[in-house]
Amino acid sequence: MRVLKALDLGLRFESALAGGAAYKAGGHPLPPATLDLARRADAILFGAVGDPDCDTLPRELRPEQAILGLRKALGLFANLRPAKAFPELVGESALKPEIAAGIDLMIVRELTGDVYFGDPRGRRTTEAGLREGFDMMRYDEAEVARIARLGFETARKRRKRLCSIDKANVLETSQLWRSVVIEVAADYPDVELSHMYVDNAAMQLVLRPQAFDTIVTGNLFGDILSDQASACVGSIGLLPSAALDADGKGLYEPIHGSAPDIAGQGKANPLAAILSAAMMLRYSLKQPEAAERIEAAVARALADGARTADLGGALSTREMADRVLANL
Ligand SMILES: NC(=O)C1=CN([C@@H]2O[C@H](COP(=O)(O)OP(=O)(O)OC[C@H]3O[C@@H](n4cnc5c(N)ncnc54)[C@H](O)[C@@H]3O)[C@@H](O)[C@H]2O)C=CC1
């Protein structure tokens, strides 16, 4: 918020509670007033949810329902998660520097379907009297086609290579996914399409991450692979995301959660949140120059040696933001 305000773009900000804070204040993680404000806003900048105090609540009251509910209610089906190596941070990657250098990939993750939203789901007792949990993994062809199109469109603006990641050797959902992606590919002859099973993709991400350009994948696989990609470029505290609807309205948030293990200590890296604000300016608010100013300020702060603990440094959250502000 401090970085956005410093740009002096005439933006008007309104805020609302979501997640554990909203539950504790009013008994629901996504209050109607919050959803209403989100609907009226031109764009949404989201702080992470998640609170260990709430982990034993019924699922519908857990903080995570705030973000899942916003994604579903607002039709935010397309999640863009870029992972790009900052040259000065290759030493912070979990990978050898020569493997981490030059990573520049975009994960296009489907965000409103898959096993996260499948119905039925629940608990039951098996005939043998055992407790059983079950979830439904599902996609229909329209859901796959629309995210596949966005994957191809995204690849077209990048290095024109799209890798669709699935588990089609085992899952019916993935077999449909792969068939539909191949059908959509007919409209994008200029984009090179490849397919990879998700287990191999997890391995290739650490062996040859530079080989990836654009990835299109489902909700669950994209969730997991994007955390992995963040470690490849240095830290989960670096990765922003955009969640877009069919008209380009969006919600912007770091890919990370509420980091309960370091919460309240002033240690969290704010760059993922700051870079999410830049994505918001670019995708929803049509202010590409302002987005570039933020991204350049982040790059300069990192080049100057600004580092929070996750990057091997000692700056606090606020001090890191100060360094970005100083470079705006
Ligand atoms: N979109 C959202 O709001 C998300 C919410 N969550 C929720 O967050 C809570 C914690 O989940 P975790 O699995 O621990 O994932 P997490 O992403 O919050 O944390 C994973 C690890 O990364 C570190 N980390 C995360 N963000 C960081 C940052 N900005 N700077 C430095 N280190 C950072 C944490 O300290 C932790 O060690 C859970 O309640 C989960 O459901 C998780 C992911 C996304």
Ligand SMILES: CC(C)CC(=O)C(=O)O
């Ligand atoms: C809380 C989860 C549903 C979200 C998540 O892990 C993510 O979107 O990365």
Ligand SMILES: [Mg+2]
């Ligand atoms: Mg996640």
